[in-house]
Amino acid sequence: MMKFVVIGCGNIAQRCSIPALMNSGVTEVVCVVDTDENKRAIVAERFGVPFETDLQHVLNTYEFESVYISTPNAIHLLIVEQVAPYRKNILCEKPLAGSMADAERMAELGMQYNIPIFEGFMYQFHAQHKVKNQLIADGAIGDVQLFQGWFGFPPIAATDFRYKKSLGGGCVLDACAYLVHSARHFYGCEPQHVYAVLSKEDGCEVETHATILLDFGNGRVANLVTGFNNKYKSQQVLWGSKGVLLLERAYALPPDFCSTLIIETQEGQTSHQMPACNHFEEEMRYFVANYATHAEEWRNEFLNQTKVLMRIKENEVGVKE
DSSP: OEEEEEEOOSHHIIIIIHHHHHHSSSEEEEEEEOSOGGGHHHHHHHTOOOEESOHHHHHHHOOOSEEEEOSOGGGHHHHHHHHGGGTOEEEEESOSOSSHHHHHHHHHHHHHHTOOEEEEOGGGGSHHHHHHHHHHHTTSSOSEEEEEEEEEOSOOOTTSGGGOGGGTOSTTTTHHHHHHHHHHHHHTSOOSEEEEEEEOOTTOSSOOEEEEEEEOSTTOEEEEEEESSSSOEEEEEEEESSEEEEESSOSOOOTTOOOEEEEEETTEEEEEEOOOOOHHHHHHHHHHHHTTTOHHHHHHHHHHHHHHHHHHHHSEEEEEO
């Protein structure tokens, strides 16, 4: 069993990450660290593990191999700089970095201390994507020329860190990161050209809506749409030479939720129920199985992912007030 310390105890950690670490069968939680003392009672009641507010104290006194970072992304680098000299394996929620400089610094730390750093996109470990990819590999919709992705949700609390520029907020680093990651991995290469239109609502410090076009060359394109003030949508549509594939719920699924996959061709439409899956638990199992051999691959991956996100933010057509 790989022993983890969880750093950050927000909503996702409480609902998904900590339970996954406790139930994966290959990981266990030895301590939760958060600067908010009010979360001590929550951790004790829900998880029954020690709670600390001082990360340095935990590094000096607890025995563990790995950390799971679940904090606003603006402080990820500070945490990695503190943890890396202790040679702890690092699994960090996306986005790992809010700038190219931060990503490059974390890559340097990983190489200096010979530790793996993995940027966690849990959705990719859901069993439904294996089914989807196999259908495409079997020629169900022919050659795919267009990848479309949507991920957006209704307004969140005005105090949420996603609305704070100083904490690395904005939809590009948040929901859009899933879309970019999935498009890159679907085509298996990096985009040659990046185009973006970003906008923000009145009174917001950060972009709240984004429409992205990624050109992967040879006629392969991704159209990605995200936002913080939308009807909830988490969907993929792939348009091929023989048909269209629609995955109803692509990115964030409760463990008991079964999405629907629909294939449309000239001959008609077929519908497939996807398997239920706890993608957070699968992510933990993947990390444990691969941390010792995949450090370089993971490092190159998060550098490439960050580079595309920064191109989106820097090469936008314009942020509209």
